Amino acid sequence: MKEMWTSLASLLGVFAFCQSLLHTIIPPGLRHSVARLLGRLFHSFSTHCYFDIVEMDGVSSNELYSAVQLYLSSSASVSASRLSLTRPLNSSAFTFGLSNNDRLLDSFRGVPAVWEHVVTQRQSQTFSWRPLPEEKRGFTLTIKKKDKPLVLESYLDHIMERAAELRRKNQDRLLYTNSRGGGGGGGMDSRGYPWESVPFKHPSTFSTLAMDPDKKEEIKQDLRDFAAGKSFYEKTGRAWKRGYLLYGPPGTGKSSMIAAMANFLGYDIYDLELTEVHTNTDLRKLLMKTASKSIIVIEDIDCSVSLTNRKGGNRPPVPSPKNNPPGAPEDPNSVATKSITLSGLLNFTDGLWSCCGSERIFVFTTNHIEKLDPALLRSGRMDMHIFMSYCSFPALKILMKNYLGVEDGEKLGDAGDGLMRELEEVIGAAEVTPADVSEVLIKNRRHEKVRALRVLLEVLKGRAMGRKKKNGGGEEGLEEEEEQKRTLESPKEESGEGICNGKVQLVED
Numbered sequence: 234m235k236e237m238w239t240s241l242a243s244l245l246g247v248f249a250f251c252q253s254l255l256h257t258i259i260p261p262g263l264r265h266s267v268a269r270l271l272g273r274l275f276h277s278f279s280t281h282c283y284f285d286i287v288e289m290d291g292v293s294s295n296e297l298y299s300a301v302q303l304y305l306s307s308s309a310s311v312s313a314s315r316l317s318l319t320r321p322l323n324s325s326a327f328t329f330g331l332s333n334n335d336r337l338l339d340s341f342r343g344v345p346a347v348w349e350h351v352v353t354q355r356q357s358q359t360f361s362w363r364p365l366p367e368e369k370r371g372f373t374l375t376i377k378k379k380d381k382p383l384v385l386e387s388y389l390d391h392i393m394e395r396a397a398e399l400r401r402k403n404q405d406r407l408l409y410t411n412s413r414g415g416g417g418g419g420g421m422d423s424r425g426y427p428w429e430s431v432p433f434k435h436p437s438t439f440s441t442l443a444m445d446p447d448k449k450e451e452i453k454q455d456l457r458d459f460a461a462g463k464s465f466y467e468k469t470g471r472a473w474k475r476g477y478l479l480y481g482p483p484g485t486g487k488s489s490m491i492a493a494m495a496n497f498l499g500y501d502i503y504d505l506e507l508t509e510v511h512t513n514t515d516l517r518k519l520l521m522k523t524a525s526k527s528i529i530v531i532e533d534i535d536c537s538v539s540l541t542n543r544k545g546g547n548r549p550p551v552p553s554p555k556n557n558p559p560g561a562p563e564d565p566n567s568v569a570t571k572s573i574t575l576s577g578l579l580n581f582t583d584g585l586w587s588c589c590g591s592e593r594i595f596v597f598t599t600n601h602i603e604k605l606d607p608a609l610l611r612s613g614r615m616d617m618h619i620f621m622s623y624c625s626f627p628a629l630k631i632l633m634k635n636y637l638g639v640e641d642g643e644k645l646g647d648a649g650d651g652l653m654r655e656l657e658e659v660i661g662a663a664e665v666t667p668a669d670v671s672e673v674l675i676k677n678r679r680h681e682k683v684r685a686l687r688v689l690l691e692v693l694k695g696r697a698m699g700r701k702k703k704n705g706g707g708e709e710g711l712e713e714e715e716e717q718k719r720t721l722e723s724p725k726e727e728s729g730e731g732i733c734n735g736k737v738q739l740v741e742d
């Protein structure tokens with residue numbers, strides 16, 4: 234033992250001597266180059282190779298850095314002794330991470346990989362429009378040289394996929410809007426990003442959505458097949474995207490359906506405000522900045538812009554601030570001065586550009602399908618046309634469950650059974666939307682179930698009567714219907730019963 238210590242001490246002595254010798258003979262200016270040369274020499278003999286993944290690539294953020302950070306956080310929570318904890322903006326979960334200059338051993342398909350989080354002070358900043366962080370952060374991945382192909386081909390992809398999965402799980406989904414305009418000129422933020430986002434917390438799900446259960450199941454299955462269809466889309470040579478056109482009267486649940494789709498699949502929503510987009514080029518730029526696994530929505534497509542033919546819209550040309558400095562004459566032929574056209578929109582959903590990114594769903598909504606250009610409706614353009622209809626009896630049962638807690642088949646006594654039968658008979662003729670029914674049920678939800686249903690039945694009967702008279706012609710029917718609408722919209726409390734002189738008066742909470 235003693236001998237071992239003696240030889241170690243003499244080895245250290247030799248090392249110190251060589252170091253001071255090198256310091257004396259190598260001029261200070263050359264020391265750095267010699268160190269690098271020695272480092273290279275060492276690396277060429279080493280059996281390992283190293284990858285540096287820095288946080289900032291120039292002035293833009295390195296996506297791989299944040300992916301590695303997230304990926305390691307899932308394994309770091311179990312094995313590392315010192316962890317950093319963060320809670321990202323818009324997230325409802327904590328993220329563990331490797332502390333500065335800590336190491337972690339990971340393995341992929343039996344291959345060991347060592348990760349080190351390297352943090353150094355940034356040297357004096359050169360001028361930049363975007364100030365850089367004071368610390369220079371990065372990960373160094375150390376692997377055996379022979380494992381290099383596996384790491385480059387599969388491990389990094391695996392990390393990106395796992396990170397995206399974790400991000401979706403940890404983070405509340407986001408709702409993006411292009412309310413600043415987006416795409417061109419002034420509609421971008423300081424990072425050149427045209428979308429603004431807020432956390433998306435819409436509570437609508439397929440179980441709260443009132444619609445025919447068979448139709449609902451069909452849509453859910455379609456979405457499931459889509460989300461799991463990567464290999465199918467690859468095999469058939471189709472772009473991995475799907476289009477849904479939701480149409481029907483106002484208040485039948487088109488927007489609620491979009492929220493339910495997003496909640497079902499765990500996708501973000503991009504709510505595209507077409508009236509804010511001035512040119513087809515801007516539209517394409519917006520599309521390019523959307524992420525995969527997202528739903529791109531254009532609501533009320535019939536009134537967003539005048540899209541009547543494939544040559545051009547009816548809107549006046551919008552000058553592009555970028556191409557036309559103040560005072561400069563407009564070039565009528567410049568692409569940027571043209572307004573958004575139907576063909577621009579079709580290219581957005583269908584053309585080559587629609588394939589940048591994958592796993593994306595396009596949803597258009599309209600109250601007037603008859604106003605849409607046939608080009609938008611032709612087969613294959615939107616994969617599924619979904620009619621959101623007036624409230625049917627099966628849909629009504631879902632609303633009764635949601636608002637009053639009335640389970641399907643629940644016994645509510647003889648009076649309740651009679652009410653159910655009457656509701657089933659009258660609901661079709663009443664032509665009320667789920668939104669109308671919801672309003673009545675919300676206002677009566679604190680009442681006893683049978684009483685609340687009785688109020689609803691009276692409303693429906695009134696609506697059905699109004700419709701009948703209207704269809705039979707005559708002002709009387711219209712007046713009756715208007716009165717019923719008013720009753721739905723601005724209920725007044727006149728009697729504790731909620732029913733007064735044969736007309737329904739809703740009782741406010």
Ligand SMILES: Nc1ncnc2c1ncn2[C@@H]1O[C@H](COP(=O)(O)OP(=O)(O)OP(=O)(O)O)[C@@H](O)[C@H]1O
Binds near residue numbers: 481489
């Ligand atoms: N099918 C439905 N299931 C459950 N709730 C619904 C349904 N339809 C409407 N509602 C209720 O009515 C409200 C309005 O519905 P929603 O905004 O989804 O209708 P819409 O079809 O998008 O209307 P618009 O055409 O005016 O945009 C929702 O907040 C929801 O509470």
Ligand SMILES: [Mg+2]
Binds near residue numbers: 487488489532598
């Ligand atoms: Mg809507």
